[in-house]
Structure formats: C-alpha cells, structure tokens
Amino acid sequence: MNALTKRIAAVLIALISLVTIVQNGSSAQTARGGADIAVVVHPDTPVSDLTLSDVRKVLLGERQYWNAKLPVVLLIRAPVARERDVVLRVIYQMSEAQFKQYWVAKIFRAEAASPPKIVYSNDMQYELVAGIPGAIAFMDARNVRPGLKVLRVDGYLPGDREYPLR
Amino acid sequence: MRRAWIVFGVVLLAGVAARAQSSPPVDQAEQVRVLLERIQQLERRVTELEARQTPQAGAISAANEPSPQLRAQQAAQAAAATGPGQAPHQHDVQEQQTATVQQMETHFPSLQIRGFGDVDFSATDQKGTTSGFNLGQLDLHLASALSHKVSYFGEITFNAQPTGYTVEVERNIIRYDYNDYFKLSFGRYHTPIGYWNTAFHHGAWLQTTISRPEMVRFGGTFIPVHFVGFLAEGNIPSGGAGLSYNVGVGNGRGSIISRPGDAGDNNDNRAWVANIYSRPQRFYGLQLGASVYRDKITLAGGDLREWITAAHLVWTKETPEFLAEFANVNHRAVLTNLSTNSQAFYVQLAYRLPWFERSVKPYYRFEYTHTPLSEKVFTNQDLIGSILGARYDISSYAAFKAEYRYTKHQIAEPYVNGVFFQTAFTF
Numbered sequence: 001m002n003a004l005t006k007r008i009a010a011v012l013i014a015l016i017s018l019v020t021i022v023q024n025g026s027s028a029q030t031a032r033g034g035a036d037i038a039v040v041v042h043p044d045t046p047v048s049d050l051t052l053s054d055v056r057k058v059l060l061g062e063r064q065y066w067n068a069k070l071p072v073v074l075l076i077r078a079p080v081a082r083e084r085d086v087v088l089r090v091i092y093q094m095s096e097a098q099f100k101q102y103w104v105a106k107i108f109r110a111e112a113a114s115p116p117k118i119v120y121s122n123d124m125q126y127e128l129v130a131g132i133p134g135a136i137a138f139m140d141a142r143n144v145r146p147g148l149k150v151l152r153v154d155g156y157l158p159g160d161r162e163y164p165l166r
Numbered sequence: 167m168r169r170a171w172i173v174f175g176v177v178l179l180a181g182v183a184a185r186a187q188s189s190p191p192v193d194q195a196e197q198v199r200v201l202l203e204r205i206q207q208l209e210r211r212v213t214e215l216e217a218r219q220t221p222q223a224g225a226i227s228a229a230n231e232p233s234p235q236l237r238a239q240q241a242a243q244a245a246a247a248t249g250p251g252q253a254p255h256q257h258d259v260q261e262q263q264t265a266t267v268q269q270m271e272t273h274f275p276s277l278q279i280r281g282f283g284d285v286d287f288s289a290t291d292q293k294g295t296t297s298g299f300n301l302g303q304l305d306l307h308l309a310s311a312l313s314h315k316v317s318y319f320g321e322i323t324f325n326a327q328p329t330g331y332t333v334e335v336e337r338n339i340i341r342y343d344y345n346d347y348f349k350l351s352f353g354r355y356h357t358p359i360g361y362w363n364t365a366f367h368h369g370a371w372l373q374t375t376i377s378r379p380e381m382v383r384f385g386g387t388f389i390p391v392h393f394v395g396f397l398a399e400g401n402i403p404s405g406g407a408g409l410s411y412n413v414g415v416g417n418g419r420g421s422i423i424s425r426p427g428d429a430g431d432n433n434d435n436r437a438w439v440a441n442i443y444s445r446p447q448r449f450y451g452l453q454l455g456a457s458v459y460r461d462k463i464t465l466a467g468g469d470l471r472e473w474i475t476a477a478h479l480v481w482t483k484e485t486p487e488f489l490a491e492f493a494n495v496n497h498r499a500v501l502t503n504l505s506t507n508s509q510a511f512y513v514q515l516a517y518r519l520p521w522f523e524r525s526v527k528p529y530y531r532f533e534y535t536h537t538p539l540s541e542k543v544f545t546n547q548d549l550i551g552s553i554l555g556a557r558y559d560i561s562s563y564a565a566f567k568a569e570y571r572y573t574k575h576q577i578a579e580p581y582v583n584g585v586f587f588q589t590a591f592t593f
Contacts, residue, residue, distance in 0.1 A: 049519070055406075100562050101562070104563075105366075110317075114276065121268075122209050131263060131266070
C-alpha cells in the first residue's frame with residue numbers, strides 16, 4: 001500500500017469518527033413516547049412469546065415458517081402510520097428508503113418470493129390477521145380487538161413498563 | 167481527465183436539479199398523516215358502533231395473560247359489547263372481511279418482474295484507452311411463488327457489445343421450501359462463495375460502488391461466479407449464533423473457465439460447494455462466514471484439482487458499512503502434483519452521512535490480487551488498487567455514483583488513474 005492510499009484511508013477514518021460522534025449526540029436526544037405497539041397474530045399461530053430478536057428475524061424474512069405447514073404472512077402498515085415508524089425504528093433499525101431497498105434486495109437474492117403485504121388501516125389489518133392463518137401484524141395496543149392473539153415480546157405485553165415496542 | 171471533471175460537474179448539477187424536483191413537499195406528508203389519523207378516529211368510532219350492535223364474547227387470546235392496562239381496555243370493550251344490540255350488519259361485515267382476505271391472499275403463480283439498469287462514463291490515463299459513455303447491463307429479475315412452498319427465481323441480462331446485444335440467463339432457479347431449515351433448489355446460481363457474489367448479483371443499484379471487486383468480477387475467472395446444479399440451504403438451529411448454510415453440487419467450471427457448463431459438464435466430475443455463515447442476534451447487522459469449493463478442471467495440458475477457501479466479515483448497516491472478503495484458490499496438477507496458490511481480498515468501508523436527508527454515502531475500497539507465475543488455470547491477475555467515491559441517492563430507487571480509481575495490474579506496469587461515473591436504478 002503506498003503513501004497516498006494510506007493518507008486517503010486515514011482521512012476517511014477520521015471523517016467517519018467525526019460523523020459518528022455528531023450522530024450519536026443527536027440521536028441520544030431523540031425523545032420516545034406514544035402508545036405501545038402490540039404484535040398480533042392469527043389465533044391459530046403456534047407461538048405466544050417471542051424475543052425481540054425473534055420478532056426481528058420474522059420481519060427480516062429470516063424466519064418464514066411458524067412450522068413446516070404454516071408460512072408466516074407478514075403485514076405492515078403503509079408509510080406514515082405510527083405502527084410502521086415504530087417497527088422501522090425499533091425492529092428494522094432502518095429508514096424508509098433502507099427498508100424499501102432491503103426488500104428489493106431480499107427478493108433479488110431469491111431469499112423471499114414476495115415482500116410484506118401493505119395494509120392501510122387498522123380495520124384492514126384486523127380483518128387480515130383474523131382471516132389469514134400465519135398472519136402477523138403490528139397495531140396500536142389501544143386498537144387491539146378480541147379475536148387476535150397478542151404476543152409477548154421478551155416476556156412482556158403491551159402496557160408493561162419494560163415492553164420494548166413503543 | 168479535464169473533460170471527465172466537466173462531465174462530473176454536469177452529472178452533479180443534474181442530480182441536484184432532479185432531486186429538487188422529486189422531493190415531496192413537507193406539508194404533503196403532514197396532510198397524509200392527518201388523513202391517516204382521521205381514518206383511525208373513524209375506525210374507532212365504527213368499532214364502538216359495531217360493539218354496541220354486536221354482542222362479542224371473549225377477549226384477546228387465552229394464550230396470553232394480558233397486562234393490567236390491556237386487561238382494563240379489554241374489559242371496557244367487553245362492557246361496551248354487552249349492550250342489547252342486534253346484529254343486522256354482521257353478515258355484511260363478514261362478507262366484507264372475507265372479500266378483503268381473499269383480495270390480499272397470495273394467488274399462484276404470482277409473477278413479479280423487477281428491472282435494474284445503469285449508464286456509465288469512464289476516463290483513465292492508461293495508454294490506448296478511450297474515454298466515453300457506455301450502457302451497463304439491463305437486468306430483469308423474475309420472482310414467482312408457485313405455491314406456498316415452491317418458488318421460481320430468474321435473472322436475465324442484456325449486455326451491450328460492439329456489434330449488438332447479447333442475452334444471458336444469469337440465474338434460473340426453482341426452489342422447494344420444506345421449512346426454514348431445509349430448502350432445496352435446482353438451476354443456475356451465483357456460486358455461494360464469500361459474500362458479494364450472492365449479495366448483489368447484477369443489480370448495480372444494490373451495491374454501493376460502481377463496480378464489483380476484481381475477485382468476483384463478472385466474466386472473471388478468479389472464483390467460479392456461476393454454478394449449475396442443486397443447492398440445499400436453510401437456517402441451523404443455533405440460538406443466538408444465527409447460523410445458516412448452503413451446500414451444493416454442480417457441474418463446476420466449463421471448458422471456458424469463466425463459464426459454469428450450462429449445457430453439460432466437461433468432465434465426469436461434479437464440483438461441490440459449502441458455505442456457512444452467522445448473523446449473531448446480539449450484533450444486528452453483522453455477518454461472518456466461510457466457504458469451500460472443490461472441483462476438477464480439465465484443460466488441454468491435463469487435469470487439475472481446484473480447492474477454494476474463502477471467508478468474509480461484513481457489517482451491513484450503513485453507519486458504517488464494512489465489507490471484507492478473502493479467498494485462496496489452490497490448483498494442483500493431478501499428474502505432477504505441483505500446486506499453486508492465488509490470493510485475493512478486498513476491504514470496503516462506507517458511511518451514510520446524516521445530512522442531505524441521508525442521501526450521500528462516501529466510500530473507499532482497497533483490493534489486492536496475487537497470482538503466481540506458475541499458475542496454470544488462469545492468466546496473471548495481479549492487482550493492487552484503491553477506489554474512493556461517493557454515492558448519492560437521488561430517490562429511493564435511483565442513485566448517482568462517482569469514483570476515482572488508482573490501480574496497478576502488473577508489477578512492471580505504472581499505476582493508472584481513472585474517474586468513473588454511473589447512474590444506477592431499479593424499476
């Protein structure tokens with residue numbers, strides 16, 4: 001490696017360190033608030049408790065089957081909905097653009113045949129989760145209705161102080 | 167070179183102008199948010215009205231023991247549901263629900279087509295080369311679920327040549343999923359050696375940089391980029407380690423060393439490949455893995471055994487993005503037992519800046535390839551080089567990239583300076 005290359009690499013590392021410090025400072029000030037987001041599934045789904053990492057695996061398409069006979073059907077609210085914001089921020093840890101790119105790449109890599117289904121309202125979400133075996137969705141805990149199964153995440157339910165999705 | 171900088175300026179200005187036109191106004195997003203809130207209010211109101219009319223029983227699934235807050239909310243819902251209402255609209259509601267579910271259920275086959283394209287400009291100070299524009303690959307990707315357990319994936323490229331276009335079937339795969347732990351597919355793949363070859367395929371828009379590293383270059387020979395045969399893949403139950411695997415058997419390299427023997431194997435020996443990688447739960451974004459590939463290559467001068475070992479370490483988040491890959495290719499002549507080892511690696515670092523709506527990502531890549539003079543299978547591929555560039559995402563589906571490259575291919579040759587520009591997109 002010659003001197004010029006070393007110099008370029010050093011400048012780049014210094015720039016990245018600076019940006020990381022600035023960004024960490026600003027993200028630490030970001031306030032968190034709002035109602036809990038419940039993870040709801042079709043009542044016949046054979047799970048009742050997932051870790052946040054398990055939820056992430058499902059959302060990333062790394063876990064595509066609840067069991068050999070029951071595929072996961074992933075439902076996600078359309079952009080701008082708060083449920084989607086929370087899912088992208090807490091679980092995916094991606095921006096809207098990164099999320100779109102992630103699913104384009106996922107299908108392009110032949111790791112999934114289709115992206116998550118987009119739902120436009122809570123009513124639609126409720127109907128689909130209740131009607132499609134294997135469906136999983138994320139909804140404001142205040143809008144959860146009877147007939148859906150609410151999953152524990154890391155052992156907590158919406159309303160618990162330690163519940164991670166808010 | 168001066169002209170190249172003028173072109174860069176024009177491209178940059180075009181990007182800024184296009185971005186100014188394509189950025190949605192802030193108040194439009196606010197309007198959408200207000201409308202969505204209004205929909206939610208109306209939905210709550212409808213729910214309340216339905217609850218008064220329809221006696222509902224039960225609460226959230228018995229599998230859960232709801233928290234006190236949620237229990238209180240459900241109790242309120244149940245109380246509202248005990249009103250003396252009838253269910254005149256229940257049938258209509260059920261029909262509507264069934265229609266929504268039917269509409270959203272996957273129908274088979276469900277073909278999706280996505281395209282990728284790029285247009286490039288290059289200028290270098292290498293003697294005998296000319297600067298200019300060229301069309302990159304036009305890439306069509308097909309994905310179709312044939313049933314809940316069977317899927318088809320295809321990739322076709324159109325490549326600009328001096329006398330026209332060539333069409334190439336890059337991937338052609340049918341896959342049967344048993345579960346997350348075992349998926350079996352047949353067809354033509356990008357060989358699962360290392361990371362890049364199966365992460366970005368032919369979509370220039372997906373990769374940060376303009377070009378692939380030399381060790382996995384399309385049309386290159388360092389590793390067999392394509393593979394025809396079958397592949398088993400899936401997750402390995404491994405807790406937080408997040409292990410996954412690919413194991414495959416196929417034709418191996420063909421008579422033309424860069425091709426995989428699409429129309430049949432050129433010897434009676436199958437190649438095999440195994441790849442294992444980990445995505446640890448504790449470090450979301452990290453992937454590390456190792457691959458091995460074994461083949462027998464038949465050349466005019468005799469047979470050689472090929473043994474490729476590779477490893478990769480990547481951090482896929484973009485703050486920062488880090489990709490590093492290494493491969494060693496061992497060729498051993500069957501008759502003489504003489505062997506050679508060629509090595510290649512690259513390290514790429516990028517960072518998506520927090521400014522300009524996170525649309526700019528500068529990057530740097532260092533790559534190195536060494537092939538000994540006694541190497542029999544491929545010609546000398548020595549390379550040492552650096553790439554410094556930036557990617558500017560003009561929208562969620564299109565990007566401009568600009569790169570400066572400083573590379574040297576042979577020991578006796580001088581370093582070559584070059585500037586490269588690309589607009590890459592998906593549609």
